[in-house]
């Protein structure tokens with residue numbers, strides 16, 4: 311039997327073998343599946359995100375349907391993959407997400423400051439920590455059980471420092487520190503007991519429920535490591551800056567996607583490409599899956615059914631729809647996309663199939679398109695079926711939801727009637743000119759660690 315501790319290691323697949331490909335394919339060929347799972351800019355590894363798609367998928371559509379200088383938009387930007395990849399490929403970019411976690415990650419990636427300025431800011435925070443008299447932190451047991459007391463004192467100090475201002479007012483350095491820190495809040499320990507993460511050994515991609523964690527801490531005698539948070543952030547930031555950051559800063563909003571797409575913030579007929587993935591139908595709860603990281607960002611008690619933070623997040627995010635309300639939600643988003651797309655613009659919309667337990671999987675993308683396509687003013691250029699190996703599918707390892715993700719996503723490739731965009735496979739350049747061109751000192755720091 312797989313124990314929770316082994317299982318948590320299985321669930322961590324951020325760093326697969328460099329030579330491996332992911333074993334998936336699509337209905338029109340391997341496309342992005344031909345590239346290594348490690349493909350992409352080093353900054354993509356900032357923080358894992360439940361329901362994320364890989365950078366190579368974003369790259370495929372960016373190369374296939376846009377040119378340098380074009381405007382690329384992701385209205386449900388999650389961990390900011392499209393924002394970063396479009397930027398380093400010379401596109402202008404707009405991201406948007408209603409989750410505070412996704413907003414922080416997307417903004418940090420859309421407009422990263424220099425590596426040295428992040429280190430300077432962190433040193434300032436560390437100096438104030440040394441000067442402060444740290445008492446026993448005022449945190450719930452849900453948080454306390456995850457960390458060593460020394461680690462928790464530093465964490466809560468940094469948290470209070472961050473929360474002095476509203477998220478939307480944070481500067482680029484603060485966003486980068488917060489983004490890097492969310493990425494190391496929890497994760498599996500190495501076999502030798504060391505860890506780049508701050509918590510007891512647990513999955514990195516999502517947070518298990520507090521009750522579940524408490525049970526396993528007791529059952530397996532899990533011990534929290536005495537981690538120096540400032541040092542761990544410095545190591546993490548060095549990893550993020552291994553590749554060169556080029557391009558112009560992107561803009562990120564924290565709005566309802568449909569409202570944003572129909573507002574003056576994005577001009578009519580101004581967007582060349584949308585690459586996005588709306589929340590799937592009741593598959594992932596973006597609050598519970600991230601309750602520890604959301605605590606860091608000031609949303610408390612998301613891990614508890616009746617917690618204040620859980621209510622706030624559930625009220626804001628569209629992850630609890632019935633099919634009828636989901637249909638309406640997607641229609642509003644598609645109408646907004648129609649408004650902003652240029653004459654030859656394209657939207658690639660990734661939607662996972664869903665299945666009720668014991669029932670056959672439904673192609674949600676096909677069903678949605680059949681039901682609302684005619685009301686959107688858009689045309690279906692192509693529907694790409696994307697088959698993922700089951701063990702690589704993040705939402706597959708989370709059982710606590712009503713509908714279940716399956717091993718298939720579908721991508722609706724949409725355009726305007728009369729556009730000159732074409733369907734089918736195109737030759738895509740997989741070169742990464744930014745690779746390993748970040749500051750030498752970041753490389754040097756990591757060499758010392760290995």
Ligand SMILES: C[S@@+](CC[C@H](N)C(=O)[O-])C[C@H]1O[C@@H](n2cnc3c(N)ncnc32)[C@H](O)[C@@H]1O
Nearest residue numbers: 361362363386388389408409566567589627628
């Ligand atoms: C499938 S995830 C996107 C993942 C993203 N493609 C990635 O790779 O990280 C869907 C996102 O939609 C966000 N969301 C849910 N309802 C929203 C709304 N009404 N407006 C904007 N964002 C919303 C969630 O917070 C979540 O981050």
